[in-house]
Amino acid sequence: MEYELSVGLEVHAELNTKTKIFCGCENRFGAPPNTLVCPVCMGLPGALPVLSEAVLAQAVRMGHALHCDINRVCRLDRKQYFYPDLPKAYQISQNEIPLCSEGFLELSGDREPVRIRIERIHIEEDAGKLVHAPDGRTLVDYNRCGVPLIEIVTAPDLHAPEQVGWFLEEIRLILRCLGVSDCRMEEGSMRCDVNVSLRPVGAAALGDRCELKNIATISGAVRAAAYEAARQREILQNGGVIERETRRWDDVQNKSLPMRSKEETADYRFFPEPDLGTVVLPEEQVRTLLETLPELPADRRRRLCTQYGVSGYAAAQLTADPARAGYFEQGMAAGLCSGKELANWILGDLLAMRGLEPGEPFIEPERLAALAALTEQGKLSRTAGKTLLAALPSSGLSPGELARKMGLLQENDSAALASIAEKVLRDYPVPVADYRAGKTKALGFLVGKCMAASGGRGNPAVLRRILTEMLDG
Numbered sequence: 001m002e003y004e005l006s007v008g009l010e011v012h013a014e015l016n017t018k019t020k021i022f023c024g025c026e027n028r029f030g031a032p033p034n035t036l037v038c039p040v041c042m043g044l045p046g047a048l049p050v051l052s053e054a055v056l057a058q059a060v061r062m063g064h065a066l067h068c069d070i071n072r073v074c075r076l077d078r079k080q081y082f083y084p085d086l087p088k089a090y091q092i093s094q095n096e097i098p099l100c101s102e103g104f105l106e107l108s109g110d111r112e113p114v115r116i117r118i119e120r121i122h123i124e125e126d127a128g129k130l131v132h133a134p135d136g137r138t139l140v141d142y143n144r145c146g147v148p149l150i151e152i153v154t155a156p157d158l159h160a161p162e163q164v165g166w167f168l169e170e171i172r173l174i175l176r177c178l179g180v181s182d183c184r185m186e187e188g189s190m191r192c193d194v195n196v197s198l199r200p201v202g203a204a205a206l207g208d209r210c211e212l213k214n215i216a217t218i219s220g221a222v223r224a225a226a227y228e229a230a231r232q233r234e235i236l237q238n239g240g241v242i243e244r245e246t247r248r249w250d251d252v253q254n255k256s257l258p259m260r261s262k263e264e265t266a267d268y269r270f271f272p273e274p275d276l277g278t279v280v281l282p283e284e285q286v287r288t289l290l291e292t293l294p295e296l297p298a299d300r301r302r303r304l305c306t307q308y309g310v311s312g313y314a315a316a317q318l319t320a321d322p323a324r325a326g327y328f329e330q331g332m333a334a335g336l337c338s339g340k341e342l343a344n345w346i347l348g349d350l351l352a353m354r355g356l357e358p359g360e361p362f363i364e365p366e367r368l369a370a371l372a373a374l375t376e377q378g379k380l381s382r383t384a385g386k387t388l389l390a391a392l393p394s395s396g397l398s399p400g401e402l403a404r405k406m407g408l409l410q411e412n413d414s415a416a417l418a419s420i421a422e423k424v425l426r427d428y429p430v431p432v433a434d435y436r437a438g439k440t441k442a443l444g445f446l447v448g449k450c451m452a453a454s455g456g457r458g459n460p461a462v463l464r465r466i467l468t469e470m471l472d473g
């Protein structure tokens with residue numbers, strides 16, 4: 001039997017607000033253990049949480065970006081469970097009324113567009129972190145307690161592992177574009193749970209699902225979905241049933257392992273957080289947050305294609321990093337070259353020389369555009385352009401001046417090239433005779449001789465034209 005895969009994701013992103021969600025502690029990764037804590041985030045008796053306005057605003061912006069309804073009146077709830085990384089023994093989260101609900105994200109670009117429904121986005125606090133020391137002891141660092149999180153929950157609308165990857169990449173781009181989260185995977189600032197089920201193709205109801213918990217990378221999520229789909233397919237094909245369970249994804253072994261079954265599912269005993277009142281967002285603030293949203297990555301990709309004539313692929317590559325797209329647009333503002341030519345130089349050679357990374361030699365976008373104009377106009381060969389690019393950062397000269405000084409400019413002067421061509425035709429009578437006898441391949445040889453005679457600076461296209469005219473004429 002043929003099965004269809006359905007995946008729903010729960011994506012947790014740490015917000016990069018200055019302070020934590022319910023206290024004034026600094027929200028920062030990498031500080032010495034237990035130095036960013038206070039009675040509130042440690043859950044000491046009598047300490048009272050105060051909800052951060054910045055957290056609300058950032059979460060609402062993400063909600064707008066994903067076309068959600070913003071629930072101007074919402075609530076926080078206590079989710080009780082015991083674990084040593086949670087000193088209060090409950091997490092403040094949102095259960096019944098999330099801040100944002102019913103949105104969607106459209107995945108488009110070089111592919112068939114698909115719309116992934118967003119069920120909800122809610123705000124919550126992160127827990128601390130257990131550190132397993134080599135001597136077998138387990139230590140706990142509470143710095144992460146109270147770090148603000150948003151959880152983005154999708155409908156089970158993803159039907160292939162690659163779609164899981166596209167979705168997560170797009171979400172990460174949007175979070176970064178909004179400046180809501182850094183999404184540094186290595187710091188665990190974006191993690192996700194992957195819910196996977198199979199159903200016979202054409203069946204209306206979804207199959208029973210397994211949930212793979214706490215996956216830290218996009219590639220891990222893609223592999224987890226693929227692995228789990230294969231595991232379930234095998235069980236179903238052998239007449240078995242899928243146990244509804246929570247599984248752990250082991251990224252090193254590249255497989256999922258049982259964690260807890262449905263019977264053991266935790267009962268969190270949610271109830272409204274009594275220390276925080278109902279959250280009420282003014283309508284005006286919600287509207288302002290919508291109106292001040294920046295251009296989203298998908299819109300920017302589309303605009304780069306139409307405004308500058310770059311390919312969909314180049315637009316995606318440029319937009320993959322806001323700094324890169326900004327660099328491109330600044331270069332284009334100089335009005336010197338086509339978008340295609342500048343994108344080529346940025347995505348090929350500039351990235352290869354790590355030209356946009358901090359601490360590396362910087363080439364101003366206008367100067368790269370001037371270089372691109374030289375290659376586009378045939379004044380500089382591609383190879384000479386690479387030589388020029390390498391010399392640009394340490395030179396105060398304009399690309400044109402530097403190319404002249406380095407003797408890199410192509411010879412386009414027809415008169416000069418014609419005299420070279422005449423000499424080459426005299427010196428090589430055999431290929432000339434070959435060409436006239438119909439062996440057109442001999443032309444390439446003659447162009448090569450002319451190039452050599454010009455010291456590599458002759459424009460091959462111009463030489464080819466001159467030679468053809470002389471030979472055919």
Ligand code: ADP
Nearest residue numbers: 006007008009154155156195196197206207209
């Ligand atoms: P829970 O409260 O048990 O975590 P939810 O209904 O809130 O379950 O769903 C959590 C996630 O699981 C959502 O992303 C949802 O799309 C996904 N999901 C629910 N049912 C299925 C299913 N049968 N197959 C795949 N994903 C599912």
Ligand code: MG
Nearest residue numbers: 010193195211
């Ligand atoms: Mg869940």
Ligand code: ZN
Nearest residue numbers: 023025038041
């Ligand atoms: Zn604190």
